[in-house]
Amino acid sequence: MQRTMTSQPKPLITEESYLEQERRSRTKHAYYAGQVYAMAGASEQHHIIALNIAATLHW
Numbered sequence: 030m031q032r033t034m035t036s037q038p039k040p041l042i043t044e045e046s047y048l049e050q051e052r053r054s055r056t057k058h059a060y061y062a063g064q065v066y067a068m069a070g071a072s073e074q075h076h077i078i079a080l081n082i083a084a085t086l087h088w
Contacts, residue, residue, distance in 0.1 A: 039064065047060045
């Protein structure tokens with residue numbers, strides 16, 4: 030007999046609960062359809078480079 034492993038469904042999170050958790054969190058997350066996903070952080074150098082590129086393209 031072959032057994033199949035299945036994962037348990039994750040409970041959905043309300044927008045209010047997400048916002049409350051995000052206010053207290055040191056890391057940023059994305060909220061989509063009741064699920065919360067961790068977002069990768071960017072360094073200060075990344076922000077400077079991105080802003081310089083955006084400013085150059087704007088001209």
